[in-house]
Amino acid sequence: MIELTEVHKSYGSLKAVAGVSFSIKAGEIVGLLGPNGAGKTTILKILTGFHYPDSGSARVDGLEISEAPLLIKRTLGYLPESAPLYDDFTVREYLHFVARARRIAPGDRQRRCAAAIEACGLSSVVQRPIATLSKGYRQRTGLAQAMLHDPDILILDEPTSGLDPNQILEIRRLIRSLGESKTVVLSTHIMQEVEALCDRVLILNKGRIAATGTAAQIAAELSGGARYAISVIAAPGSDESVFADVEHLAGVRDVRISRLERAVRISAELSLLPGVPAGAEAGTREGIDYDAGAALFDWAVAHGLRISELQPLRRSLEELFVELTR
Amino acid sequence: MKPVVIIARRELHSFFNSAVAYIAVTLFLGLTAVWFFAIYGFAARDFASLRGYFGLMPFLFIVLLPAITMRSWAEENKSGTAELLLTMPFSELQLVLGKFLGALVLVLIMLAFTLAVPLTVLPLARFEIGEIVGQYVGTVLLACAGLSLGQFVSSLSRNQISAFLISSLLLLLISVLHVVNAVSALPRVLALTVNHLSLLTHYESFARGLIDSRGVVHYALLTVAFLYLSARVLVIKKWS
Numbered sequence: 001m002i003e004l005t006e007v008h009k010s011y012g013s014l015k016a017v018a019g020v021s022f023s024i025k026a027g028e029i030v031g032l033l034g035p036n037g038a039g040k041t042t043i044l045k046i047l048t049g050f051h052y053p054d055s056g057s058a059r060v061d062g063l064e065i066s067e068a069p070l071l072i073k074r075t076l077g078y079l080p081e082s083a084p085l086y087d088d089f090t091v092r093e094y095l096h097f098v099a100r101a102r103r104i105a106p107g108d109r110q111r112r113c114a115a116a117i118e119a120c121g122l123s124s125v126v127q128r129p130i131a132t133l134s135k136g137y138r139q140r141t142g143l144a145q146a147m148l149h150d151p152d153i154l155i156l157d158e159p160t161s162g163l164d165p166n167q168i169l170e171i172r173r174l175i176r177s178l179g180e181s182k183t184v185v186l187s188t189h190i191m192q193e194v195e196a197l198c199d200r201v202l203i204l205n206k207g208r209i210a211a212t213g214t215a216a217q218i219a220a221e222l223s224g225g226a227r228y229a230i231s232v233i234a235a236p237g238s239d240e241s242v243f244a245d246v247e248h249l250a251g252v253r254d255v256r257i258s259r260l261e262r263a264v265r266i267s268a269e270l271s272l273l274p275g276v277p278a279g280a281e282a283g284t285r286e287g288i289d290y291d292a293g294a295a296l297f298d299w300a301v302a303h304g305l306r307i308s309e310l311q312p313l314r315r316s317l318e319e320l321f322v323e324l325t326r
Numbered sequence: 327m328k329p330v331v332i333i334a335r336r337e338l339h340s341f342f343n344s345a346v347a348y349i350a351v352t353l354f355l356g357l358t359a360v361w362f363f364a365i366y367g368f369a370a371r372d373f374a375s376l377r378g379y380f381g382l383m384p385f386l387f388i389v390l391l392p393a394i395t396m397r398s399w400a401e402e403n404k405s406g407t408a409e410l411l412l413t414m415p416f417s418e419l420q421l422v423l424g425k426f427l428g429a430l431v432l433v434l435i436m437l438a439f440t441l442a443v444p445l446t447v448l449p450l451a452r453f454e455i456g457e458i459v460g461q462y463v464g465t466v467l468l469a470c471a472g473l474s475l476g477q478f479v480s481s482l483s484r485n486q487i488s489a490f491l492i493s494s495l496l497l498l499l500i501s502v503l504h505v506v507n508a509v510s511a512l513p514r515v516l517a518l519t520v521n522h523l524s525l526l527t528h529y530e531s532f533a534r535g536l537i538d539s540r541g542v543v544h545y546a547l548l549t550v551a552f553l554y555l556s557a558r559v560l561v562i563k564k565w566s
Contacts, residue, residue: 011566045409048413049412049413049564050409050412050413050564051564051565052564052565054565066564069417070415070416070417073413073414073415074415076413078409078410078413080406080409080410080413081406082406084405084406084407084409084410085407085410086336086340086407087405088339088340088343088344089339089343093339097332097336097339098414100332101329101332101333101414101415101416102414102415103415145410
Protein backbone atom coordinates (compact mmCIF):
# COMPACT_ATOMS: atom_id res chain seq x y z
CA MET A 1 0.00 0.00 0.00
CA ILE A 2 2.79 2.39 0.98
CA GLU A 3 6.32 1.81 -0.17
CA LEU A 4 9.40 3.93 0.41
CA THR A 5 12.68 2.93 -1.22
CA GLU A 6 15.98 4.61 -0.37
CA VAL A 7 14.34 7.96 0.24
CA HIS A 8 16.62 10.93 0.84
CA LYS A 9 15.52 14.45 1.70
CA SER A 10 17.57 17.47 2.70
CA TYR A 11 16.54 20.99 3.59
CA GLY A 12 19.48 23.10 2.54
CA SER A 13 22.47 21.63 4.33
CA LEU A 14 20.30 19.76 6.81
CA LYS A 15 19.92 16.10 5.97
CA ALA A 16 16.47 15.21 7.31
CA VAL A 17 16.03 11.72 5.87
CA ALA A 18 19.02 9.66 4.74
CA GLY A 19 18.10 6.51 2.86
CA VAL A 20 14.90 5.23 4.43
CA SER A 21 13.10 2.20 3.01
CA PHE A 22 10.02 0.50 4.37
CA SER A 23 6.67 -0.75 3.24
CA ILE A 24 3.32 -0.71 4.95
CA LYS A 25 0.52 -3.12 4.17
CA ALA A 26 -3.14 -2.18 3.97
CA GLY A 27 -4.80 -2.18 7.38
CA GLU A 28 -1.64 -1.82 9.43
CA ILE A 29 -1.19 0.76 12.17
CA VAL A 30 2.44 1.79 12.00
CA GLY A 31 4.17 4.13 14.41
CA LEU A 32 7.20 6.25 13.64
CA LEU A 33 9.09 6.71 16.85
CA GLY A 34 12.13 8.84 17.36
CA PRO A 35 13.56 11.87 19.12
CA ASN A 36 12.86 15.33 17.77
CA GLY A 37 14.67 15.90 14.49
CA ALA A 38 14.88 12.20 13.66
CA GLY A 39 12.99 12.66 10.37
CA LYS A 40 9.51 11.50 11.40
CA THR A 41 7.69 14.59 10.21
CA THR A 42 9.69 14.71 6.99
CA ILE A 43 8.69 11.15 6.16
CA LEU A 44 5.03 11.97 6.80
CA LYS A 45 5.32 15.09 4.62
CA ILE A 46 6.70 12.92 1.85
CA LEU A 47 3.85 10.43 2.23
CA THR A 48 1.27 13.19 1.91
CA GLY A 49 2.94 14.75 -1.12
CA PHE A 50 3.61 18.02 0.71
CA HIS A 51 7.29 17.47 0.03
CA TYR A 52 8.84 15.38 -2.68
CA PRO A 53 11.96 13.30 -1.95
CA ASP A 54 15.36 14.38 -3.33
CA SER A 55 16.01 10.83 -4.46
CA GLY A 56 14.51 7.40 -4.02
CA SER A 57 10.94 6.42 -4.60
CA ALA A 58 7.83 6.98 -2.51
CA ARG A 59 4.81 5.06 -3.74
CA VAL A 60 1.23 4.78 -2.59
CA ASP A 61 -0.84 2.03 -4.23
CA GLY A 62 2.03 1.54 -6.66
CA LEU A 63 1.96 5.15 -7.86
CA GLU A 64 4.91 7.49 -7.42
CA ILE A 65 3.56 10.31 -5.25
CA SER A 66 5.24 13.13 -7.18
CA GLU A 67 3.82 11.81 -10.46
CA ALA A 68 0.19 11.47 -9.41
CA PRO A 69 -0.19 13.86 -6.46
CA LEU A 70 -3.88 14.62 -7.02
CA LEU A 71 -4.90 10.99 -7.18
CA ILE A 72 -2.94 10.10 -4.06
CA LYS A 73 -4.07 13.11 -2.06
CA ARG A 74 -7.65 11.89 -2.49
CA THR A 75 -6.92 8.63 -0.69
CA LEU A 76 -5.22 10.33 2.26
CA GLY A 77 -6.31 12.08 5.40
CA TYR A 78 -3.63 14.14 7.07
CA LEU A 79 -3.22 15.72 10.47
CA PRO A 80 -0.09 17.89 10.27
CA GLU A 81 2.10 18.52 13.28
CA SER A 82 0.54 21.02 15.74
CA ALA A 83 -2.77 20.87 13.83
CA PRO A 84 -2.79 24.05 11.73
CA LEU A 85 -6.36 25.33 11.20
CA TYR A 86 -8.06 28.39 9.78
CA ASP A 87 -8.65 30.53 12.84
CA ASP A 88 -11.32 32.67 11.23
CA PHE A 89 -13.74 29.76 10.82
CA THR A 90 -15.95 28.16 13.43
CA VAL A 91 -15.47 24.41 13.83
CA ARG A 92 -18.62 23.70 11.81
CA GLU A 93 -17.73 26.14 9.03
CA TYR A 94 -14.26 24.70 8.87
CA LEU A 95 -15.42 21.10 8.56
CA HIS A 96 -17.91 22.11 5.87
CA PHE A 97 -15.11 23.84 3.98
CA VAL A 98 -13.01 20.67 4.24
CA ALA A 99 -16.00 18.60 3.08
CA ARG A 100 -16.31 20.76 -0.03
CA ALA A 101 -12.56 20.73 -0.60
CA ARG A 102 -12.60 16.94 -0.30
CA ARG A 103 -15.42 16.82 -2.89
CA ILE A 104 -17.88 15.10 -0.60
CA ALA A 105 -21.25 15.15 -2.37
CA PRO A 106 -23.50 17.94 -1.04
CA GLY A 107 -26.06 15.42 0.22
CA ASP A 108 -23.43 13.61 2.29
CA ARG A 109 -21.69 16.62 3.80
CA GLN A 110 -24.03 17.13 6.70
CA ARG A 111 -23.90 13.46 7.68
CA ARG A 112 -20.12 13.16 7.39
CA CYS A 113 -19.51 16.34 9.36
CA ALA A 114 -21.89 15.19 12.07
CA ALA A 115 -20.16 11.80 12.24
CA ALA A 116 -16.71 13.37 12.54
CA ILE A 117 -17.92 15.84 15.16
CA GLU A 118 -19.42 12.98 17.14
CA ALA A 119 -16.38 10.70 16.82
CA CYS A 120 -13.95 13.43 17.88
CA GLY A 121 -16.11 14.74 20.71
CA LEU A 122 -16.53 18.22 19.24
CA SER A 123 -20.28 18.68 19.76
CA SER A 124 -19.86 21.27 22.49
CA VAL A 125 -17.63 23.56 20.41
CA VAL A 126 -19.06 23.38 16.87
CA GLN A 127 -20.20 27.00 16.96
CA ARG A 128 -16.99 28.38 18.44
CA PRO A 129 -14.40 30.19 16.32
CA ILE A 130 -11.32 28.01 16.00
CA ALA A 131 -9.15 30.85 17.28
CA THR A 132 -10.74 30.45 20.73
CA LEU A 133 -10.25 26.68 21.04
CA SER A 134 -7.89 25.03 23.51
CA LYS A 135 -5.00 22.91 22.27
CA GLY A 136 -6.95 19.70 22.87
CA TYR A 137 -9.95 20.84 20.84
CA ARG A 138 -7.72 22.14 18.05
CA GLN A 139 -6.06 18.75 17.90
CA ARG A 140 -9.43 17.02 17.74
CA THR A 141 -10.69 19.39 15.06
CA GLY A 142 -7.58 18.52 13.07
CA LEU A 143 -8.34 14.85 13.50
CA ALA A 144 -11.97 15.37 12.45
CA GLN A 145 -10.66 17.13 9.35
CA ALA A 146 -8.36 14.20 8.56
CA MET A 147 -11.04 11.50 8.83
CA LEU A 148 -13.92 13.50 7.33
CA HIS A 149 -13.78 12.02 3.83
CA ASP A 150 -13.30 8.45 5.10
CA PRO A 151 -9.84 8.04 3.51
CA ASP A 152 -8.10 4.69 3.10
CA ILE A 153 -4.91 6.02 4.64
CA LEU A 154 -4.58 8.27 7.67
CA ILE A 155 -1.33 10.11 8.28
CA LEU A 156 -1.22 11.55 11.78
CA ASP A 157 1.70 13.65 12.99
CA GLU A 158 1.76 13.48 16.79
CA PRO A 159 -2.00 13.01 17.12
CA THR A 160 -2.08 13.14 20.92
CA SER A 161 0.29 16.02 21.56
CA GLY A 162 -1.16 18.64 23.86
CA LEU A 163 -3.98 16.45 25.15
CA ASP A 164 -4.67 15.54 28.76
CA PRO A 165 -4.56 11.87 29.83
CA ASN A 166 -8.31 11.33 29.41
CA GLN A 167 -8.32 12.87 25.97
CA ILE A 168 -5.27 10.81 25.03
CA LEU A 169 -7.15 7.62 25.89
CA GLU A 170 -10.19 8.77 23.89
CA ILE A 171 -8.13 9.68 20.85
CA ARG A 172 -6.22 6.42 21.03
CA ARG A 173 -9.49 4.52 21.15
CA LEU A 174 -10.65 6.50 18.12
CA ILE A 175 -7.43 5.82 16.20
CA ARG A 176 -7.62 2.14 17.05
CA SER A 177 -11.19 1.91 15.76
CA LEU A 178 -10.23 3.82 12.62
CA GLY A 179 -7.33 1.42 12.26
CA GLU A 180 -9.69 -1.51 11.93
CA SER A 181 -10.65 -0.42 8.44
CA LYS A 182 -7.79 1.90 7.46
CA THR A 183 -4.06 2.06 7.16
CA VAL A 184 -2.71 4.43 9.79
CA VAL A 185 0.76 5.92 9.92
CA LEU A 186 1.42 8.03 12.98
CA SER A 187 4.43 9.64 14.54
CA THR A 188 5.09 10.13 18.18
CA HIS A 189 7.85 10.44 20.67
CA ILE A 190 5.81 8.76 23.37
CA MET A 191 6.74 5.12 23.76
CA GLN A 192 3.52 3.96 25.43
CA GLU A 193 1.60 5.31 22.49
CA VAL A 194 3.36 2.95 20.16
CA GLU A 195 2.88 0.00 22.46
CA ALA A 196 -0.78 0.87 22.93
CA LEU A 197 -1.66 1.50 19.30
CA CYS A 198 0.70 0.15 16.73
CA ASP A 199 1.02 -3.18 14.98
CA ARG A 200 4.52 -2.20 14.01
CA VAL A 201 7.11 0.39 14.97
CA LEU A 202 9.83 2.10 12.99
CA ILE A 203 12.38 3.65 15.29
CA LEU A 204 14.11 6.53 13.56
CA ASN A 205 17.32 8.22 14.49
CA LYS A 206 19.18 10.91 12.56
CA GLY A 207 17.18 10.30 9.39
CA ARG A 208 17.66 6.54 9.36
CA ILE A 209 15.68 3.55 10.54
CA ALA A 210 17.34 2.27 13.69
CA ALA A 211 14.98 -0.64 14.32
CA THR A 212 11.72 -2.05 13.04
CA GLY A 213 9.23 -4.66 14.15
CA THR A 214 6.59 -5.02 16.85
CA ALA A 215 7.49 -3.52 20.19
CA ALA A 216 8.14 -7.05 21.50
CA GLN A 217 10.29 -8.01 18.53
CA ILE A 218 12.43 -4.95 18.85
CA ALA A 219 12.88 -5.64 22.52
CA ALA A 220 13.87 -9.25 21.86
CA GLU A 221 16.24 -8.33 19.05
CA LEU A 222 18.03 -5.73 21.04
CA SER A 223 18.39 -7.52 24.30
CA GLY A 224 19.87 -10.45 22.37
CA GLY A 225 17.05 -12.78 23.29
CA ALA A 226 14.03 -13.19 25.45
CA ARG A 227 14.44 -13.51 29.18
CA TYR A 228 12.09 -15.57 31.28
CA ALA A 229 11.65 -16.10 34.95
CA ILE A 230 10.32 -19.57 35.58
CA SER A 231 9.27 -21.40 38.72
CA VAL A 232 8.53 -25.07 38.61
CA ILE A 233 7.23 -27.48 41.18
CA ALA A 234 9.31 -30.59 40.91
CA ALA A 235 8.71 -34.02 42.33
CA PRO A 236 9.76 -34.30 46.02
CA GLY A 237 13.39 -35.19 46.33
CA SER A 238 14.59 -33.54 43.14
CA ASP A 239 17.01 -30.62 43.21
CA GLU A 240 18.33 -28.07 40.82
CA SER A 241 19.79 -30.76 38.66
CA VAL A 242 16.42 -30.88 36.87
CA PHE A 243 17.56 -27.65 35.27
CA ALA A 244 20.70 -29.21 33.89
CA ASP A 245 18.63 -30.49 31.04
CA VAL A 246 17.07 -27.17 30.16
CA GLU A 247 20.42 -26.05 28.79
CA HIS A 248 19.98 -28.44 25.92
CA LEU A 249 16.77 -26.71 24.99
CA ALA A 250 17.03 -24.81 21.72
CA GLY A 251 18.58 -21.44 22.31
CA VAL A 252 18.87 -21.50 26.04
CA ARG A 253 21.94 -19.90 27.49
CA ASP A 254 22.74 -18.29 30.75
CA VAL A 255 20.58 -20.24 33.17
CA ARG A 256 20.67 -18.76 36.59
CA ILE A 257 18.96 -20.56 39.37
CA SER A 258 18.11 -17.95 41.89
CA ARG A 259 15.98 -19.72 44.42
CA LEU A 260 15.68 -23.16 45.82
CA GLU A 261 12.88 -23.83 48.24
CA ARG A 262 12.37 -27.03 50.17
CA ALA A 263 13.65 -28.92 47.19
CA VAL A 264 10.26 -28.86 45.50
CA ARG A 265 9.94 -25.39 44.10
CA ILE A 266 12.72 -24.36 41.82
CA SER A 267 12.98 -20.94 40.25
CA ALA A 268 15.33 -19.89 37.54
CA GLU A 269 15.93 -16.98 35.30
CA LEU A 270 17.09 -17.87 31.86
CA SER A 271 17.57 -16.18 28.57
CA LEU A 272 16.80 -17.71 25.25
CA LEU A 273 18.60 -16.73 22.14
CA PRO A 274 16.10 -15.82 19.51
CA GLY A 275 15.92 -17.99 16.51
CA VAL A 276 17.42 -21.36 17.16
CA PRO A 277 14.57 -23.65 16.40
CA ALA A 278 15.82 -26.42 14.14
CA GLY A 279 17.20 -25.02 10.92
CA ALA A 280 16.60 -21.29 11.58
CA GLU A 281 19.36 -18.73 11.70
CA ALA A 282 19.71 -16.51 14.74
CA GLY A 283 18.34 -13.03 14.23
CA THR A 284 16.10 -13.86 11.28
CA ARG A 285 12.39 -13.18 11.24
CA GLU A 286 11.63 -16.85 11.92
CA GLY A 287 13.97 -16.74 14.84
CA ILE A 288 12.32 -13.74 16.35
CA ASP A 289 8.92 -15.35 16.05
CA TYR A 290 10.20 -18.47 17.77
CA ASP A 291 8.10 -18.78 20.87
CA ALA A 292 10.51 -19.44 23.68
CA GLY A 293 7.72 -19.52 26.23
CA ALA A 294 6.01 -22.40 24.45
CA ALA A 295 9.32 -24.24 24.18
CA LEU A 296 9.83 -23.93 27.91
CA PHE A 297 6.38 -25.25 28.56
CA ASP A 298 7.06 -28.29 26.37
CA TRP A 299 10.30 -28.88 28.21
CA ALA A 300 8.58 -28.77 31.59
CA VAL A 301 5.86 -31.18 30.46
CA ALA A 302 8.44 -33.59 29.11
CA HIS A 303 10.13 -33.67 32.51
CA GLY A 304 7.01 -33.95 34.59
CA LEU A 305 7.49 -30.51 36.07
CA ARG A 306 4.55 -28.28 36.91
CA ILE A 307 5.02 -24.66 36.01
CA SER A 308 3.75 -22.37 38.72
CA GLU A 309 5.07 -19.20 37.15
CA LEU A 310 6.40 -18.28 33.74
CA GLN A 311 7.03 -14.65 33.09
CA PRO A 312 8.69 -13.03 30.13
CA LEU A 313 11.07 -10.29 31.33
CA ARG A 314 10.85 -7.57 28.70
CA ARG A 315 13.00 -4.55 28.64
CA SER A 316 10.91 -1.47 28.35
CA LEU A 317 10.76 0.32 25.06
CA GLU A 318 12.08 3.38 26.85
CA GLU A 319 15.37 1.71 27.67
CA LEU A 320 15.72 0.48 24.10
CA PHE A 321 14.82 3.85 22.70
CA VAL A 322 17.51 5.55 24.74
CA GLU A 323 20.01 2.92 23.70
CA LEU A 324 19.11 3.15 20.01
CA THR A 325 19.05 6.87 19.70
CA ARG A 326 22.04 7.77 21.78
CA MET B 327 -13.70 25.26 -12.20
CA LYS B 328 -15.37 24.06 -9.02
CA PRO B 329 -12.17 23.65 -7.00
CA VAL B 330 -11.20 27.23 -7.88
CA VAL B 331 -14.55 28.45 -6.59
CA ILE B 332 -14.16 26.50 -3.33
CA ILE B 333 -10.85 28.24 -2.66
CA ALA B 334 -12.18 31.63 -3.75
CA ARG B 335 -15.06 31.29 -1.30
CA ARG B 336 -12.66 30.52 1.53
CA GLU B 337 -10.60 33.58 0.65
CA LEU B 338 -13.67 35.80 0.66
CA HIS B 339 -14.76 34.28 3.95
CA SER B 340 -11.49 35.28 5.58
CA PHE B 341 -11.54 38.77 3.97
CA PHE B 342 -14.94 39.47 5.39
CA ASN B 343 -14.18 37.88 8.74
CA SER B 344 -11.28 40.21 9.30
CA ALA B 345 -11.39 43.97 9.36
CA VAL B 346 -9.13 44.15 6.30
CA ALA B 347 -11.87 44.02 3.69
CA TYR B 348 -14.06 46.60 5.36
CA ILE B 349 -11.21 49.01 6.02
CA ALA B 350 -9.85 48.63 2.50
CA VAL B 351 -13.24 49.16 0.85
CA THR B 352 -14.13 52.13 3.02
CA LEU B 353 -10.76 53.76 2.62
CA PHE B 354 -10.78 53.23 -1.11
CA LEU B 355 -14.27 54.65 -1.61
CA GLY B 356 -13.63 57.53 0.78
CA LEU B 357 -10.32 58.57 -0.72
CA THR B 358 -11.49 58.38 -4.34
CA ALA B 359 -14.64 60.38 -3.57
CA VAL B 360 -12.81 63.02 -1.55
CA TRP B 361 -10.22 63.32 -4.27
CA PHE B 362 -12.74 63.62 -7.07
CA PHE B 363 -15.19 66.03 -5.50
CA ALA B 364 -13.06 68.04 -3.06
CA ILE B 365 -9.50 68.06 -4.36
CA TYR B 366 -9.84 67.56 -8.08
CA GLY B 367 -12.93 69.74 -7.94
CA PHE B 368 -15.17 67.97 -10.42
CA ALA B 369 -18.09 70.33 -9.88
CA ALA B 370 -16.02 73.40 -10.66
CA ARG B 371 -14.82 72.01 -13.99
CA ASP B 372 -16.71 72.35 -17.18
CA PHE B 373 -15.78 68.84 -18.25
CA ALA B 374 -18.21 65.92 -18.35
CA SER B 375 -15.75 63.10 -17.74
CA LEU B 376 -14.73 60.78 -14.92
CA ARG B 377 -11.11 60.87 -16.08
CA GLY B 378 -10.13 62.66 -12.89
CA TYR B 379 -11.91 60.05 -10.78
CA PHE B 380 -10.20 57.11 -12.42
CA GLY B 381 -6.88 58.96 -12.58
CA LEU B 382 -6.33 58.37 -8.89
CA MET B 383 -7.12 54.66 -8.90
CA PRO B 384 -3.78 53.29 -10.13
CA PHE B 385 -2.03 55.18 -7.35
CA LEU B 386 -4.40 53.87 -4.70
CA PHE B 387 -3.99 50.39 -6.17
CA ILE B 388 -0.26 50.56 -5.38
CA VAL B 389 -1.12 50.19 -1.70
CA LEU B 390 -4.59 48.68 -1.90
CA LEU B 391 -3.89 45.59 -4.01
CA PRO B 392 -0.85 44.50 -1.95
CA ALA B 393 -2.95 45.00 1.19
CA ILE B 394 -5.46 42.50 -0.22
CA THR B 395 -2.91 39.93 -1.38
CA MET B 396 -0.30 40.19 1.37
CA ARG B 397 -1.99 37.49 3.44
CA SER B 398 -2.72 35.08 0.65
CA TRP B 399 0.28 32.77 1.02
CA ALA B 400 2.43 34.51 3.64
CA GLU B 401 -0.17 33.85 6.32
CA GLU B 402 -0.68 30.22 5.22
CA ASN B 403 3.06 29.63 5.20
CA LYS B 404 3.41 31.08 8.65
CA SER B 405 0.52 29.32 10.36
CA GLY B 406 1.14 26.00 8.60
CA THR B 407 -2.25 25.91 6.90
CA ALA B 408 -0.43 25.83 3.55
CA GLU B 409 0.25 22.23 4.46
CA LEU B 410 -3.49 21.57 4.66
CA LEU B 411 -4.27 23.22 1.34
CA LEU B 412 -1.42 21.55 -0.48
CA THR B 413 -2.33 18.10 0.78
CA MET B 414 -5.96 18.46 -0.25
CA PRO B 415 -6.94 17.31 -3.72
CA PHE B 416 -6.18 20.61 -5.47
CA SER B 417 -3.53 21.27 -8.09
CA GLU B 418 -1.17 24.16 -7.41
CA LEU B 419 -2.71 26.11 -10.28
CA GLN B 420 -6.22 25.63 -8.87
CA LEU B 421 -5.08 27.01 -5.52
CA VAL B 422 -3.45 30.03 -7.13
CA LEU B 423 -6.45 30.72 -9.36
CA GLY B 424 -8.81 30.31 -6.41
CA LYS B 425 -6.94 32.84 -4.32
CA PHE B 426 -6.73 35.17 -7.31
CA LEU B 427 -10.46 34.87 -7.96
CA GLY B 428 -11.28 35.53 -4.30
CA ALA B 429 -9.20 38.71 -4.31
CA LEU B 430 -10.63 39.79 -7.66
CA VAL B 431 -14.20 39.38 -6.41
CA LEU B 432 -13.35 41.63 -3.46
CA VAL B 433 -12.03 44.28 -5.87
CA LEU B 434 -15.12 43.89 -8.05
CA ILE B 435 -17.36 44.41 -5.03
CA MET B 436 -15.38 47.53 -4.24
CA LEU B 437 -15.68 48.78 -7.82
CA ALA B 438 -19.40 48.07 -7.75
CA PHE B 439 -19.68 50.57 -4.90
CA THR B 440 -17.81 53.16 -6.96
CA LEU B 441 -20.68 53.01 -9.47
CA ALA B 442 -22.37 55.40 -7.07
CA VAL B 443 -20.14 58.17 -8.41
CA PRO B 444 -21.04 57.90 -12.10
CA LEU B 445 -24.67 57.35 -11.13
CA THR B 446 -24.64 60.56 -9.09
CA VAL B 447 -23.05 62.76 -11.73
CA LEU B 448 -24.61 61.18 -14.81
CA PRO B 449 -27.79 63.30 -14.70
CA LEU B 450 -25.73 66.48 -14.40
CA ALA B 451 -24.24 66.43 -17.87
CA ARG B 452 -23.85 64.49 -21.09
CA PHE B 453 -21.28 61.77 -20.39
CA GLU B 454 -19.77 59.34 -22.88
CA ILE B 455 -21.00 55.96 -21.62
CA GLY B 456 -18.30 54.29 -23.75
CA GLU B 457 -15.64 56.24 -21.90
CA ILE B 458 -16.91 55.06 -18.53
CA VAL B 459 -17.01 51.45 -19.76
CA GLY B 460 -13.41 51.77 -20.96
CA GLN B 461 -12.38 53.20 -17.62
CA TYR B 462 -13.92 50.29 -15.73
CA VAL B 463 -12.43 47.70 -18.08
CA GLY B 464 -8.97 49.23 -17.65
CA THR B 465 -9.34 49.39 -13.88
CA VAL B 466 -10.38 45.74 -13.61
CA LEU B 467 -7.51 44.63 -15.85
CA LEU B 468 -5.04 46.71 -13.85
CA ALA B 469 -6.37 45.12 -10.66
CA CYS B 470 -5.83 41.65 -12.17
CA ALA B 471 -2.19 42.43 -12.92
CA GLY B 472 -1.60 43.94 -9.46
CA LEU B 473 -3.34 41.10 -7.61
CA SER B 474 -1.39 38.40 -9.40
CA LEU B 475 1.89 40.21 -8.73
CA GLY B 476 0.90 40.55 -5.07
CA GLN B 477 0.08 36.87 -4.77
CA PHE B 478 3.40 35.94 -6.35
CA VAL B 479 5.33 38.02 -3.81
CA SER B 480 3.21 36.60 -0.99
CA SER B 481 3.92 33.03 -2.14
CA LEU B 482 7.62 33.66 -1.51
CA SER B 483 7.09 35.04 1.95
CA ARG B 484 6.19 34.02 5.49
CA ASN B 485 5.62 37.58 6.60
CA GLN B 486 2.59 39.63 5.56
CA ILE B 487 4.23 42.98 6.14
CA SER B 488 7.24 42.24 4.00
CA ALA B 489 4.94 40.81 1.34
CA PHE B 490 2.94 44.05 1.46
CA LEU B 491 5.97 46.33 1.26
CA ILE B 492 7.71 44.40 -1.50
CA SER B 493 4.61 44.12 -3.68
CA SER B 494 3.87 47.82 -3.18
CA LEU B 495 7.37 48.71 -4.20
CA LEU B 496 7.26 46.49 -7.28
CA LEU B 497 3.85 47.76 -8.25
CA LEU B 498 5.05 51.35 -7.88
CA LEU B 499 8.06 50.63 -10.07
CA ILE B 500 6.14 49.02 -12.91
CA SER B 501 3.35 51.57 -12.65
CA VAL B 502 5.52 54.61 -13.23
CA LEU B 503 8.34 53.11 -15.26
CA HIS B 504 7.71 55.62 -18.06
CA VAL B 505 8.94 58.43 -15.80
CA VAL B 506 12.44 57.24 -16.67
CA ASN B 507 11.92 58.80 -20.10
CA ALA B 508 11.12 62.15 -18.58
CA VAL B 509 14.40 62.36 -16.74
CA SER B 510 16.83 60.66 -19.12
CA ALA B 511 17.36 60.33 -22.85
CA LEU B 512 17.34 56.60 -23.57
CA PRO B 513 17.95 55.20 -27.06
CA ARG B 514 14.68 55.21 -28.97
CA VAL B 515 14.03 51.46 -28.83
CA LEU B 516 14.70 51.32 -25.10
CA ALA B 517 12.58 54.39 -24.47
CA LEU B 518 9.65 52.80 -26.31
CA THR B 519 10.08 49.54 -24.42
CA VAL B 520 10.12 51.31 -21.08
CA ASN B 521 7.05 53.24 -22.11
CA HIS B 522 5.28 50.06 -23.13
CA LEU B 523 6.15 48.21 -19.91
CA SER B 524 4.82 50.95 -17.69
CA LEU B 525 1.35 50.17 -16.38
CA LEU B 526 0.30 53.81 -16.31
CA THR B 527 1.01 54.46 -19.99
CA HIS B 528 -1.66 51.95 -20.87
CA TYR B 529 -3.96 53.03 -18.07
CA GLU B 530 -4.03 56.55 -19.51
CA SER B 531 -5.60 55.20 -22.70
CA PHE B 532 -8.20 53.32 -20.68
CA ALA B 533 -8.90 56.47 -18.60
CA ARG B 534 -9.66 58.27 -21.86
CA GLY B 535 -12.13 55.52 -22.64
CA LEU B 536 -9.98 53.70 -25.18
CA ILE B 537 -9.90 49.95 -24.89
CA ASP B 538 -6.47 49.63 -26.45
CA SER B 539 -5.55 46.08 -27.40
CA ARG B 540 -1.89 46.68 -26.47
CA GLY B 541 -2.98 47.63 -22.97
CA VAL B 542 -5.32 44.65 -22.70
CA VAL B 543 -2.60 42.28 -23.87
CA HIS B 544 0.01 43.81 -21.58
CA TYR B 545 -2.15 43.60 -18.46
CA ALA B 546 -3.35 40.11 -19.34
CA LEU B 547 0.17 38.88 -19.97
CA LEU B 548 1.36 40.21 -16.62
CA THR B 549 -1.58 38.55 -14.89
CA VAL B 550 -1.00 35.18 -16.52
CA ALA B 551 2.76 35.35 -15.97
CA PHE B 552 2.53 36.08 -12.25
CA LEU B 553 -0.19 33.47 -11.70
CA TYR B 554 1.95 30.92 -13.47
CA LEU B 555 4.99 31.92 -11.41
CA SER B 556 3.03 31.61 -8.16
CA ALA B 557 1.98 28.09 -9.08
CA ARG B 558 5.59 27.28 -9.98
CA VAL B 559 6.74 28.55 -6.59
CA LEU B 560 4.34 26.14 -4.88
CA VAL B 561 5.65 23.22 -6.92
CA ILE B 562 9.31 24.16 -6.48
CA LYS B 563 8.83 24.39 -2.72
CA LYS B 564 7.81 20.72 -2.70
CA TRP B 565 11.09 19.77 -4.26
CA SER B 566 13.34 21.96 -2.15
